[in-house]
Amino acid sequence: MSERVDAPMAEIAVFVAVAQTGSFTRAAEDLGSSKSNVGKAVQRLETRLGTKLFQRTTRAVRLTEDGETYLAAAQDALDGLRDAEQQLAARRSEPAGRVKIDLPAGFGRLLLPSFVGLRERYPKLTLEVALTDRMSDAIGEGWDVVVRIGVLPQDSELTVRKLCDLRLGLYASPDYLQRRGNITSLAELAEHDAVVFRGPTGRLRAWTVRDGTHIRELAPSPVLVLADGQALVEAAIAGFGVTQILDRVALPHVQAGRLVHLLPEADTDGPPVHAIISLGQKMAAKTRAVVNHLADTLQKTAG
Known part of the structure; x- marks a missing residue:
């Protein structure tokens, strides 16, 4: 096996400087070093390569054939290397490359x-998107951006x-309301079918509502339980019945006439x-x- 002759980049840069200037003294001045160094x-470079790179005389320094x-x-x-540095600098200033994004399922379909428009603005971007309601490990799974709804735990390794901010509202389809009747008060909710979300903890998510000046929770008896945010909207x-979902998720369906916003107050x-x-x-x-x-x-989709 032959011995490697890899040379440190600093030595190669010094060699090139001497070759370009034809002088150890001028090369040292250009590099901010000493003639001795x-x-x-x-x-050291010649020893590593096993050949002479320069012919030295008292008057001139010339490259040998191996030196050329x-x-x-x-x-x-x-x-x-300079080209690579320029490309990296451009990438830092101009958005380019792959970005891995993890989004909540229902919310992600709103943003997708x-x-x-993002790609039209930055054509050098490549997006890899996951839509899931499970909690992801932003660092361990290699995500660049993880979007999460709710209060987050303190973690010094994350920024x-x-x-x-979101708001929670009650919604149902026009077809359901035509069959079962309009809802004009919170008390009437007890007479209607409820579609309820089961959170990651396994607990059914109660409906949080404003009743006059008070905030209270309702625990409706569901006809359908779902653990997928998008499925909740689709149901x-x-x-299927009345459900409580996020205003940003519901808004396009309300505008399209697929859902009715119940009791906005x-x-x-x-x-x-x-x-x-990740930091x-x-x-x-x-x-x-x-x-x-x-x-x-999200600012533009505010209701």
């Missing part, structure tokens, strides 16, 4: 169409940006929405572009 760096061969390769290598649209403040980003060096331009887009989109 420059000479020692070239000597090595200079061409060294310049190509340094040019490649908006990514068309969090609040995207918006309400299909006419009973709406309550819902959970906040946060974007979770590290300065946030990449691609990640910042996605987070800013999510915040802007």
